[in-house]
Amino acid sequence: MRVGKFIGRKGRHAAAAPGHGAAVSDTADTTEPGAADLTPPGPTPPGPTPPGPTSPEPMATAVDNVSATDGYSATDSHSATDGDLATDAVLASGTPGTPDGDNTTGTALPPVAPPRTLATDAPQVGDHLQPLPLPRLAPTTTSLPGLRADGGLLGDRWLGAASLVGQSHLNGGSTAQDAYQFTLSDDGSLLIAAVCDGMGSRPLTSQIGAVLLASLLCEEARTVTAGKLAADPRAVLGGILDAACARVTQVRTAGLPGLTDRDLSCTAALALLPATGTGWAARVGDCAVLRLAGEAWETVFARDGGPVNMVSAALPHPAPAEVAEYAPLAEESPGDCLILASDGLAEDAFGSPAVRAWLAERWSRPCDAAAMADSLRYRRRGSHDDRTALVVWSRQLRNG
Secondary structure, rough: OOOOOOEEEOOOOOOOOOOOOOEEEOOOOOOOOOOOOOOOOOOOOOOOOOOOOOOEEEEOOOOOOEEEEOEEEOOOOOOOOOOOOOOOOOOOOOOOOOOOOOOOOOOOOOOOOOOOOOOOOOOOOOOOOOOOOOOOOOOOOOOOOOOEEEEEEEEEEEEEEEEEEEEEHHOOOOOOOEEEEEEEEOOEEEEEEEEEEEEEOOOOHHHHHHHHHHHHHHHHHHOHHHHHHHOOOOHHHHHHHHHHHHHHHHHHHHHHOOOOOHHHOOOEEEEEEOOOOOOOEEEEOEEEEEEOOEEEEEEOOOOOOOOOOEEEEOOOOOOHHHHHHEEOOOOOOOOOOOEEEEEHHHHHHOOHHHHHHHHHHHOOOOHHHHHHHHHHOOEOOOOOOOOOEEEEEEEEHHHO
16 A cells, blocks of 8 residues: 555454344444434644634434344354354364365364353344354464553543454454554643554554554653643644654664565554643544544544545655644543544444444443453444544543
């Protein structure tokens, strides 16, 4: 994929949740009745003077029917259809054959017992969801954990975050590609958060770029103060993007000489939140920045109504500040939360009223690490990507 040119739709990974939850009837693979048409005012145009806060368009809501379903299958399978995971020739019933259907051994394989997992109330959205195949781990030494979660106070705000590997990675034995990072500015006046998503076109190396860029974005932002951000937010955010990308290239040249910047390409969202007043966000690519107030969802950046994972630019980039979008973040009301999400989570939230309702209920109060991880364990027909969400709750809710 060409960085800085039209890159197109990212490779379809998967995100599915092991365990037992409620199944929600869904009449479409990727878009449900009542799915949100998120088209707020367009992104802030380039210019010397940043605009004031905008009023994002709310997301629609809907009610779904709920029934029961189950989790893992005792089937060793690693093929997939659109959201449902098909079985291949290695059957738990002992049918002879190899995964490609060529019976070369003539010996039946023994059944494989499903692994122990934790129960969950997370919904299962879609008709006729099949049990999940047994997961396969990535053998590469640069693979990311299949699950990472955090929850606790960062400054005077509660921050929760979780990243869950997609089911297609588990089917094929490949690594997750999402990363997140957070910190405070050196003077404590800003909460800094970043989410990065490696490009599916670089399945062996883009996760390295995602982790590296998320860390360097936060590192470069540490020297910013709330006063500097308020004075010239576009220049501040653009400077952070430029510096972080330059450092990614430096690290790659020094430590990974066999790779190119394209091998490390990823999308990114960055948010800087002062203790009071207007914060700012920047993004390159398809990561999303969302607001949640009660059950009302809003998107900060414009969306054209098509698939989320249409990517026209990625990082590192020769001129990251020029390809980035910028948006102000109005100070939150009590109980509100701000969400940075990879496209896998955002696609589900945009397209599924049931997923939005589940996440709104889960995130109605601050979550610890275990609760954040559980919030991503829903299953949805058509959901294939890694899921990452970094949620920052309002100070008033935490203090109340």
